Amino acid sequence: MTTIPHDHGRGVRGFVDVDNTADVPGKRAQLVVGMDTFGEVTRAVVRSNESKRPPMAWTVMFAISLAMVGALGFAVNYLIFTGVGVWGLNNPVMWAFDITNFVFWVGIGHAGTLISAILFLFRQKWRTGINRFAEAMTIFAVICAGLFPGIHVGRVWLAYWLFPIPNQMEMWPQFRSPLLWDVFAVSTYFTTSLLFWYVGLIPDLATMRDRATNKVKQLAYGLFALGWRGSNRHWHRYERAYLLLAALATPLVLSVHSVVSFDFATSQLPGWHTTIFPPYFVAGAIFSGFAMVVTLAVPARQLFGLKDLITLRHLDNMNKVILVTGCMVGYAYSMEFFIAWYSGALYEKFAFVNRAFGQYWWAYWIMVSCNVITPQLFWSRKVRTSIPLMFILSLFVNVGMWFERFVIIVTSLANDFLPTSWDRFVPTWVDICTMLGAFGLFGVLFLLFCRFLPMIAIAEVKTVMPQADPHWEGYGHGHGAGAHAAAAHSHDGGNQ
Amino acid sequence: MSRFLFPRWSNALLPFILIVGATAPLYAVLIVAYGFSPKTLDGQYAPIQPVPYSHALHVGKLGLDCRYCHNTVETTSHAAVPPTQTCMNCHTQIHRESPKLAKVRESYETGMPIEWIKVHKLGDYAYFNHSAHVTRGVGCVECHGRVDQMEVVQRAVPLSMGWCLECHRNAEDHVRPPAEVFNLSKPTSDWTKDERLGLIRKYDIHPSENCSTCHR
16 A cells, blocks of 8 residues: 555554455454554544544534434424325325335344344454444434334324323223334334443443543543443443343344334235245345445544454455345345245235336336345455445445335335225325435434444453453564554554 | 542432432323323313303202203204203293393394303214213213202313223113103112113113224
8 A cells, every 4th residue: 555644653543444354264353453552442433532623524414414304303393283194195005205214214223233232142253343333323223213103193292102001091002913012122122222332332431531631521421431430340240231231132133123024914915914024124124234334334434544443354244244134135025026926816916016017116126226136246355345335335225225115115005906096106395305304313313423422332342352362472472463463554554 | 540430429319310210101101191181181170151050050959951951962962052042931031130141131132142161072083972872871960960069060070081981891880761861869879780780781782892983
């Protein structure tokens, strides 16, 4: 690589990619490159929180997101004061953008839970670089998701009816309905994800508190750090709690989107009434979630100089997950068609042929090209490690997965059993504002998170460095990955 | 590096925070369960009417039948509020100069009805049929209380959906012979359980709990 501009000798680190994707037999791959001490890790992460001003791109993105939230607020208020008729819903198509957005956002969240819980239990150490912001993404995505069922009920002031609370009407939600299971699944998911994220944040919040230079920051971070002093007892309890929460969160990776899929699968509508839905939805959720993690990680590591911590190896691994789940999703699409033919059911056959060649054919083919074809490019190592390509492909997957939900929901409803009741759903400006506004809400929350909380689990990342190994023999020994790190450094312009 | 920690006394706040955190959801549930009930919101609603008409005097003392004024109660869903002409059947003869009746006379002359204030008001999405209840032996007193003792009409029951359902689920506790429906002074408990069960069979009463029974 060419000469790197120096900034106090160390500041430029994190802005260049180091290829650490190669697997050397007998050696653990490096997950933190170019850092020799724990202090460097801390400084690299908190730089984005402690810099006087956020990067220009952050400010621009924040302004755009805020404007989108304004549009969301306007659209939602207009909806509340006027009625759900302002959406493009009609008699057969009673669910459209609202539920599409709900399922899309709930799905996005799944990558965070998978990374934080399942990869933790499987001792996949590369998760430490990405878990913090993937979990943040989960929480913000579930917030966006929760908005939609809340407003699509029509009379939002009665949205508390979703919960089984004793009331003067002696009226309870229908416990046999998956829509109620959904309320439980999503609220459990949100609570567990939030707790998991927060527990993981405690040691880092204490770091922020200890580094804070003014009273307000000290109080704010100090309040949420819960008096963490890093004693042995603190660490012991922290790790127990973390392990238990990981075990609690693990089933949620599978259960939440299974329950979301029941919203459709338990009805008798052709196109919805399929047994493949739960695994198909879960695979799709993880697929879209990882794509969103890549979409967020690529600009974030670039902007805040975190390339030493969210390395090419992390991105490569995530792209492999996208490839695997993309194959599963592609398999599910073809299996749906096979079963539709194999069932011999006229309506079932029609529903699927109509999806591909009916009035929404373009949505179907957007979905197939984005979800089935693009991830196949990740078979190539070059594509998996190319930053621009993976960013573009991850955007394609995001678009494709949004269209998947649109195709499932709208095409099945628009052309059901009776041709006389067929209709066409066309989104209104309120539909579109609400959809874009949800992205704005997500953006605002995520950008605030980037600015005010450590984007990477500082304490956890340190544990995957060779220096954290009790058998580590010091910098001079040239033992294991430490030496490799040094070599990589000098190669990158010698900013050692 | 000097480390900022909250002072030791702040630990004493912890139990309070935990208690507040744990009871907050319970508090929300109690607010919905009791706070949103018409019992709390409306209580014994007794608005001041434009004319101080006393049911206690007309029904309790003089023995006027409910149907003299609310004459459609046995045949239609709505129990009519009487027109001024009904008042004037008697009041052209008695208390002709009473200042309490000034508005009644004015209404009679101008033809503009008196604007009575509705006390027993259901949601406009709830369809209640008076005739269905009255002809099958649900006494006026079940829902309206002892109107014959009220100087000012007030709500005697919550009129919540839960209250409607309580009767629909246990109709045998709330029926009487249809001939006694307008007898406000006789409580339903004067009839034995067996007699009431007999009425349920005799009049073929099957109160439905379906949503569409009341919300059409």
